[in-house]
Amino acid sequence: MKRQLLVSSASLLALTVCPAIGAAEDKTPRIVNGTYASIEATPWQAFLTIGNRFQGFYSCGGIIISDNYVLTAAHCVDGFRADDIKVFAGFESQEYAGVGVSASAVTMHPAYEDIQFTADVALVKLASALPSTVKPIRLLSPTEQSEMDTEFNGAANQNLYVSGWGATSTNGDSSQYLRKTYLNGVRDLSCSWVNEFGYDQNLADAYVCANETFTTGICSGDSGGPLVWQNKNNAGDADMGYRAVGVVSFSSAGFGCGSPSAEDGFSQISTYYNWINQNMDGGYTEPTPTFTQDIFDQSVNYNPFDNPPIVPVYPGSNGGDDGDSGGATPPTGSSGGGGSFGWLAFLSMGLLTFRRRLS
Structure with a gap:
């Protein structure tokens, strides 16, 4: 693939x-196939x-x-x-x-x-x-990764939020306005990229996989952008439990952007958490922002x-x-x-x- x-x-x-x-x-x-996003919410x-x-x-x-x-x-x-x-x-x-x-x-x-x-x-x-x-936004820590994995192993849908100014179709133009969409977190054992030649733990640690049952997702120009998940155990905090869990990395060239036939690939931030900490001047300090908008409220x-x-x-x-x-x-x-x-x-x-x- x-x-x-x-x-x-x-x-x-x-x-x-x-x-x-x-x-x-x-x-x-x-x-692809997203809606307008508010920068105040993102x-x-x-x-x-x-x-x-x-x-x-x-x-x-x-x-x-x-x-x-x-x-x-x-x-x-x-x-x-x-x-x-x-x-x-x-x-x-x-x-x-x-x-x-x-x-x-x-x-x-x-x-x-x-x-x-x-x-x-x-x-x-x-x-x-x-x-x-x-x-x-706060980064997902290695400790919290297990909580997200548990949720991915369940039946939670559209539990990931991704945004960017990238193209809105495989051969389309980039968006002038910031857009967003929602994806389903895919467990490692079900992700085709992790299991392409048999289950590979190194790839499971490297990626967060996500997709939907209809055409939506990332495409050209969204690279490097945020994939966000809500830790519901911290939903009552000032930051509403929002965590940056992935960095937009790749999608399937064979199926095109946003295809339900292949997962979108994101770099798993928790795996690189220690490297980030070691390469920031003074180390990484978890921020304490106040967010007021529910980004997962699709109404x-x-x-x-x-x-x-x-x-x-x-x-x-x-x-x-x-x-x-x-x-x-x-x-x-x-x-x-x-x-x-x-x-x-x-x-x-x-x-x-x-x-x-x-x-």
Whole structure:
């Protein structure tokens, strides 16, 4: 079975460098058959632009895990430097993404492997602060992993929440607005990726598997984004028990995005919890945010057009430039700059290609 990376490539320059679509090993991210998501309900969501004039430009999701760190997928940043990365947060529409902030460091997991996509996690350290409206989400600890596994072994449905700006169909365009969908957690013994050649405990530890009985899920451009589960034992806490349990990693290239015939693959955060702790300056401290919206209440139909657009304010920005020279910048001839709509739209509207590997 083939796996498909979920990074969004939209640089015209990158396309001239790649030998041919289909022959190239390329990247992409997105949400298939989802609905609009409120950034106020999903304040841990980040958007990353990665690239330079020589390697092309890509976009990925990210998870805000502290005031100055974002967790993303290793395949999003593989081969790039910190000054190739810019991080945006606190917005729903790419039109109002703002100037963003630069990265000061990027650390990939040393065991990252791009055939089976194990250890597909990376840390991005921020050079300056994100908007004050963003909130970090707590990571699922190894202790809590057993509680989630127990729930997955039962009959709980749509117990996972995933969000992003990725494409909305296998060959479709990325979404201008943040979107979400709900998936069913799949136990390790039932996940086809874990059992492809017989049960493999290493793969069971590496992945969280999830899908639905109808077409919905992740796709190109959602890579690096958050998979969230609620620990019901902590539902009464200020953070409502929300835990980041997975990082968007891959889907099936053979079946296409969001297919009920194959699970979506996420990097299991609890497996890499200690590595994250060891590679954050000062170590990882569990955040104590206050969340007020029930993201699993599907009776709430959010429409971003019902309210004025949410415009993030980046501390230290002057309204058009964040004052540093870091971060990915668009190729000459593209509209916009510094994270403005012109640049993000350029990333979103370009031709999306797919990366395929034999497992």
